[in-house]
Amino acid sequence: MSRFFATGTDSESESSSEDEPVVRAPAPVYTFSDDEEETKRVVRSMKEKRYEELEGIIHSLRNHRKIKDFSSALASFEELQKAYTRAAPVVAKEENGVAPRFFVRALAELDDWVSTAWSDRDSRKTLSKGNSKALTSLRQKLRKYTKDFESEIATFREDPDLPDDDEEHKDTSSSDESDDEDKVKDKPVSVRRSPEPPRRPPPQDDESSDSMDWGSSSSDSSESSDGENRGDVMTIRAKFYKKTTEKEGEEERDRRKAKRREERRERSGKISKKDQADDGGEWETVKGGKGAAISDKPKMFAKDSDIDAALVVKKLGEISAARGRKRTDRRAQLELLHELRTVAAQHNLGDALQLKLRAATVAALFDYNPKVSDAMKPEYWSRLVENVDQMVTLLLAHEDMVLSEAFTEEQEQLVTAPFRVRGCLLTALERLDDEFTKLLKECDPHSNEYVERLKDEVRVSALIDRVCQVVERDGSPQEICRAYLRKIDHLYYKFDTRAVRKDLPPGEETTIKKMERLCKYIYAHDETDRLRTRAILSHIYHHALHDNWFQARDLLLMSHLQETVQHSDPSTQILYNRTMANLGLCAFRRGNVKEAHGCLAELMMTGKPKELLAQGLLPQRQHERSKEQEKIEKQRQMPFHMHINLELLECVYLVSAMLIEIPYMAAHEFDARRRMISKTFYQNLRASERQALVGPPESMREHAVAAARAMRRGDWRACLNFIVNEKMNAKVWDLMVGADNVRAMLGRLIREESLRTYLFTYAHVYASLSLRSLADMFELPRQRVHSLVSKMIINEELLASLDDPSECAILHRSEPTRMQALALQLADKVGNVVDSNERIFEKQGSFFQRGGQQRGEGRQRGEGRQREGWNRRTRNRRRDDERGDD
Missing domain, CATH: 1.25.40 (Serine Threonine Protein Phosphatase 5, Tetratricopeptide repeat)
Structure with missing residues (x-):
C-alpha cells in the first residue's frame, strides 16, 4: 500500500493497517460527451429584458455626466428614447402606462444636470465646439421629450428620496432566477457522475481515531489537522476534496438575498402583506417621512443601553466628527440629528440638550451647501429658519440658559441649572441673513418667484428682533452692536409713511x-x-x-x-x-x-x-476683468428691491448741471479761460450742437440737452416742456416722493435760471430794463425778480444799478458788444499766431548762425592748442640746457 494516502506518520499508518483493513473509495469519474456542456438556462420575461436595457443606458448616461461629456450624453439620450419606445408595450401592460420610477429619476437628474450646465455661463465658454453644440441640442431635445412626463417628474420631485420601483423588480427577478435555477437543477444535465462511495462511520468517542476520519468533507478536518497535527502532511485526497457542496452554497446565496431584501424593505419603511403572510409573524407598517414611528431605543444605541444626556452628547460628537470629511452624506447627517433630537425629546432629557442639538442641526444645514458662493436651496433655508427660531424660543423661555462661544465643552452644563451651552446664535443669524440675500439674487427680479421669496423678509426681520432680545439679555456690547447692525440693514432703505x-x-x-x-x-x-x-x-x-x-x-x-x-x-x-x-x-x-x-x-x-452702486456689471473689453474678479463682484451685488433707479439719477444730474452750466456759459461766453462745471453735460451739449439735423428728443438724455438749448435762448417755456412732460413724468418724476412738489420746484428754478441767462446774453442791448416787464415775461413775482437782479449786481455779474422809484435796472455800457467781443477774440488769436511764427523763425536763424560760430571757435581752439604745445616744448628745451650747464 502506498504511503501517500496515509493521514498520520509511518508508524501510525502501519499500526492501523494491522488492526483492520482500510477500504478506500474509488475516485469519482466524470464523463463528458463532445456535444454536451455544463450550462444554466435562465428564463427571463420581456419586462426584465426591456428594463435591463434601459438601466444599462441610464448607467452610461450617469458615467457621461461625471466627465461632462455632452456629445456622448446626447447619443445615449437618443438611445434611451429608442429603448423606451421599444419598452412602451411592456410599460403599458405592467405599469398601466405610467413610466417606471427609475426612468423618471434618470430624466429628472439629466434635466437638472443640463439646466445647471446651461446656467453656468463661465463653464459654457470653456467647452469645446462639439460639446457646446451637443449641450444645446441635448437641452432642446430634453425639454421637448420631458413634456410627456411632466406629471411623473413633478410627483418624483415632491419626494425624491423614495426608492425606485426597480429595487422590488430586482428582488422578484432574483427570486425568480433562484427558482429557475432550482428547476434547472432538477432537470438532468449533461454531466454524469459515478455513485458516491460509502463514507466511513464516525468514531465512537475514540480520540485516537480522529486522524483517520476519511469521510469528513467540512472544514473541521482541515482545522484539526492544522491546529493539532501541525507537523502532519496534508493528504492529496483531503487537499483536492471540495469543501462545500453546491447545494450548501446556493442556500447561502439565498439567505444573503433574503437578508438584503429585508434590509431594503426596512429602509424604505414598507412591508408587503405577502411577506407578512410568508414569514408568519406580525409586522408593524411603518410610514416614511416626518411621521415615522421611532422606537424608544433606536438602532444608533444598543438595546440594553440607558439613554441619558451624556450618551446623547457622545453620539452627537460621533455624528459631528464626520463633518467636512470626504464622502460624508450630509443628508444622512441631518436625518441622524433629527432622530437624535426625537430620542432626546422622548426621554425628556431637557431643553438645554435640545438647544445643543438644534445648534448642531443648524451647522449641518449650513454644511449641506457645498459651495459658499451658491445659494442654499429654499426648502433647506426654511428648515434653517425654523431651527434658529426654535433656538430663540428656548432661550427666551429660560432666563437661566445661556448660549455662548466662550464656553468650552468641559464647561457645558446641560442637566442642571444654570444651563450653559456652547454655540453662537448671532453667527447663525448673520449667515442665515446672508443666505437669504443669496436667494434673492439668484431669482429673476421680474418674476413672481422673486415676490414670493421677498415675502420671507418679514420672517427674517421678526427673527432678528427676537435675537436682539436674547442678545440684549445675555450678550456683550459688541454682540449687541452686531445684532443692531443687522436690524439696521433691513431698515435703512425703507420709506416710512408714518x-x-x-x-x-x-x-x-x-x-x-x-x-x-x-x-x-x-x-x-x-x-x-x-x-x-x-x-x-x-x-x-x-x-x-x-x-x-x-x-x-x-x-x-x-x-x-x-x-x-x-x-x-x-x-x-x-x-x-x-x-x-x-x-x-x-x-x-x-x-x-x-x-x-x-x-x-x-x-x-x-x-x-x-x-459703483453694485446693481450690475458692464461688459468689459480686452479682458479687463478676470473670471475670478467677476465672480467676486457678482457676490457683492445688491438685491433688486434695494436698487436705485439709474435713469432717475442721470436725469437729476443732467438737470442740475443744466441749471448751473447754462447761466455760467452765458456769463462767460467770450472768456477763453472758462472752466467746465460738468464735463459729461458739456460733452453731450457739444455733440448735439455738431449735428447737422437735430430731430425731436426721444431719450431722457436728449430731453435734457434740448431743454438746455432752449434755456440758452431764453425760452423758458420750451425748456420746461422738455423737462416736465408726460413721458418724463412716467419715467422719472413720478418715481419721487412728492412728485407734484418736485415738478413745481423745477418750474420755478427753470424760470429763475432762464431769467439770469437772458440778462447775461442780452444785457448789452438794453439801456434799462423794467422789473415788472421781466416779472411778466418769466411769470415770476416782482419781489423775486428784484432779489435776483440785486444779487447779480452785488456779485458783479451784471453792471447795472437799480432805480426803485421807476422799478428799473439801469445798465452801464462798459461791456463790449458782441461784435466788439468777437473782434477782440480774433485779434488775440492773430497775435498768438504771429508770436508763434516769430519764435519759430528765431529758432531756425540762431541754428544757422550758431553753426558758423562753432566752426570759427573750433579753429581758434586748434590754433591755441598748437601755440601752447610749442611754448611747452620751448620751456622744456631751456630747462634741459640749464641742467647741462650746471
Whole structure:
C-alpha cells in the first residue's frame, strides 16, 4: 500500500493497517460527451429584458455626466428614447402606462444636470465646439421629450428620496432566477457522475481515531489537522476534496438575498402583506417621512443601553466628527440629528440638550451647501429658519440658559441649572441673513418667484428682533452692536409713511426714531470702526430718504467719511456710494441744485454708476476683468428691491448741471479761460450742437440737452416742456416722493435760471430794463425778480444799478458788444499766431548762425592748442640746457 494516502506518520499508518483493513473509495469519474456542456438556462420575461436595457443606458448616461461629456450624453439620450419606445408595450401592460420610477429619476437628474450646465455661463465658454453644440441640442431635445412626463417628474420631485420601483423588480427577478435555477437543477444535465462511495462511520468517542476520519468533507478536518497535527502532511485526497457542496452554497446565496431584501424593505419603511403572510409573524407598517414611528431605543444605541444626556452628547460628537470629511452624506447627517433630537425629546432629557442639538442641526444645514458662493436651496433655508427660531424660543423661555462661544465643552452644563451651552446664535443669524440675500439674487427680479421669496423678509426681520432680545439679555456690547447692525440693514432703505404724518400718536415709534436709537448705541459702544461707519452711512441714507436734508448733511460733514472711505472694505464703499446718490436726490427734491450736483458728480462722471452702486456689471473689453474678479463682484451685488433707479439719477444730474452750466456759459461766453462745471453735460451739449439735423428728443438724455438749448435762448417755456412732460413724468418724476412738489420746484428754478441767462446774453442791448416787464415775461413775482437782479449786481455779474422809484435796472455800457467781443477774440488769436511764427523763425536763424560760430571757435581752439604745445616744448628745451650747464 502506498504511503501517500496515509493521514498520520509511518508508524501510525502501519499500526492501523494491522488492526483492520482500510477500504478506500474509488475516485469519482466524470464523463463528458463532445456535444454536451455544463450550462444554466435562465428564463427571463420581456419586462426584465426591456428594463435591463434601459438601466444599462441610464448607467452610461450617469458615467457621461461625471466627465461632462455632452456629445456622448446626447447619443445615449437618443438611445434611451429608442429603448423606451421599444419598452412602451411592456410599460403599458405592467405599469398601466405610467413610466417606471427609475426612468423618471434618470430624466429628472439629466434635466437638472443640463439646466445647471446651461446656467453656468463661465463653464459654457470653456467647452469645446462639439460639446457646446451637443449641450444645446441635448437641452432642446430634453425639454421637448420631458413634456410627456411632466406629471411623473413633478410627483418624483415632491419626494425624491423614495426608492425606485426597480429595487422590488430586482428582488422578484432574483427570486425568480433562484427558482429557475432550482428547476434547472432538477432537470438532468449533461454531466454524469459515478455513485458516491460509502463514507466511513464516525468514531465512537475514540480520540485516537480522529486522524483517520476519511469521510469528513467540512472544514473541521482541515482545522484539526492544522491546529493539532501541525507537523502532519496534508493528504492529496483531503487537499483536492471540495469543501462545500453546491447545494450548501446556493442556500447561502439565498439567505444573503433574503437578508438584503429585508434590509431594503426596512429602509424604505414598507412591508408587503405577502411577506407578512410568508414569514408568519406580525409586522408593524411603518410610514416614511416626518411621521415615522421611532422606537424608544433606536438602532444608533444598543438595546440594553440607558439613554441619558451624556450618551446623547457622545453620539452627537460621533455624528459631528464626520463633518467636512470626504464622502460624508450630509443628508444622512441631518436625518441622524433629527432622530437624535426625537430620542432626546422622548426621554425628556431637557431643553438645554435640545438647544445643543438644534445648534448642531443648524451647522449641518449650513454644511449641506457645498459651495459658499451658491445659494442654499429654499426648502433647506426654511428648515434653517425654523431651527434658529426654535433656538430663540428656548432661550427666551429660560432666563437661566445661556448660549455662548466662550464656553468650552468641559464647561457645558446641560442637566442642571444654570444651563450653559456652547454655540453662537448671532453667527447663525448673520449667515442665515446672508443666505437669504443669496436667494434673492439668484431669482429673476421680474418674476413672481422673486415676490414670493421677498415675502420671507418679514420672517427674517421678526427673527432678528427676537435675537436682539436674547442678545440684549445675555450678550456683550459688541454682540449687541452686531445684532443692531443687522436690524439696521433691513431698515435703512425703507420709506416710512408714518414719519411724514402729522396726526401720529405721540407714543408710537417711527423708523426714524428707531434708527436713531439703534445708531446711537453703536456710536457709543462699537469697538471697531467698520460697524460705526456702516451705521453712520445707513443713518444718513434714512434721513435723506425722508427729506431730512440738513440732518443728513450735518451728519456726513461731522463724520469726515469722505477722507477715509477709500480705505474701507468694498461693501462699505458700495454703501457710501448709495448714500451719496440718495443724498443727491434729497438735495434736488429740496431745491438745492448745487449740492445735488456736487453729491452726484463724482458718481456720474466715471460713467460706471451701475458698478459703483453694485446693481450690475458692464461688459468689459480686452479682458479687463478676470473670471475670478467677476465672480467676486457678482457676490457683492445688491438685491433688486434695494436698487436705485439709474435713469432717475442721470436725469437729476443732467438737470442740475443744466441749471448751473447754462447761466455760467452765458456769463462767460467770450472768456477763453472758462472752466467746465460738468464735463459729461458739456460733452453731450457739444455733440448735439455738431449735428447737422437735430430731430425731436426721444431719450431722457436728449430731453435734457434740448431743454438746455432752449434755456440758452431764453425760452423758458420750451425748456420746461422738455423737462416736465408726460413721458418724463412716467419715467422719472413720478418715481419721487412728492412728485407734484418736485415738478413745481423745477418750474420755478427753470424760470429763475432762464431769467439770469437772458440778462447775461442780452444785457448789452438794453439801456434799462423794467422789473415788472421781466416779472411778466418769466411769470415770476416782482419781489423775486428784484432779489435776483440785486444779487447779480452785488456779485458783479451784471453792471447795472437799480432805480426803485421807476422799478428799473439801469445798465452801464462798459461791456463790449458782441461784435466788439468777437473782434477782440480774433485779434488775440492773430497775435498768438504771429508770436508763434516769430519764435519759430528765431529758432531756425540762431541754428544757422550758431553753426558758423562753432566752426570759427573750433579753429581758434586748434590754433591755441598748437601755440601752447610749442611754448611747452620751448620751456622744456631751456630747462634741459640749464641742467647741462650746471
